[in-house]
Amino acid sequence: MADRLCMGCMEVYEDKYDICPYCGYKEGTPAKEAVHLAPGTVIENKYIVGQSIGNGGFGVTYIGWDAVLNQKIAIKEYLPSEFSTRAMGVPDVTIFTGQKEEQFLSFIMILIQIRSSHPSICFCRIWMK
Numbered sequence: 001m002a003d004r005l006c007m008g009c010m011e012v013y014e015d016k017y018d019i020c021p022y023c024g025y026k027e028g029t030p031a032k033e034a035v036h037l038a039p040g041t042v043i044e045n046k047y048i049v050g051q052s053i054g055n056g057g058f059g060v061t062y063i064g065w066d067a068v069l070n071q072k073i074a075i076k077e078y079l080p081s082e083f084s085t086r087a088m089g090v091p092d093v094t095i096f097t098g099q100k101e102e103q104f105l106s107f108i109m110i111l112i113q114i115r116s117s118h119p120s121i122c123f124c125r126i127w128m129k
C-alpha cells in the first residue's frame with residue numbers, strides 16, 4: 001500500500017481508497033474553473049497546487065503543499081480577470097495587451113514591494129506569454 005496526498009485537503013491517506021476519507025475529494029477531479037491551475041500542478045519543484053478554495057477579483061487561492069517543509073500552505077495566484085486569463089489545462093497566464101498589460105505589470109511591482117517587507121511570503125515565478 002502506498003500513500004496518496006489529497007489535492008482537496010492535503011491530508012495523506014492510503015491509496016486503497018478511491019476517494020479521500022477526510023474530505024471526499026476524488027483524485028483526478030479537474031479544477032473548479034477552467035482558468036484555475038489543475039490540482040497537482042507543481043510550482044518550482046517545491047509547491048504542489050491543490051484544489052482552489054477561494055476565487056476573487058484579483059485571483060485564486062488554492063490549498064497547497066510545501067514539499068520541502070512538508071506542510072500545508074495557502075497558494076495565492078494573482079490572476080485578475082480584468083487583465084488576464086488562462087486557457088484550460090495550461091499553467092501559463094495570458095495577459096491582455098495594451099493598457100491592461102501596463103496595469104497588470106504595475107500591480108506585479110506592488111506585489112514585489114509587499115513581499116520585500118513580509119519575509120513569510122514566497123513569491124514564485126510568474127508565468128507570462
Ligand SMILES: [Zn+2]
Nearest residue numbers: 006009020023
Ligand atoms: Zn482530502
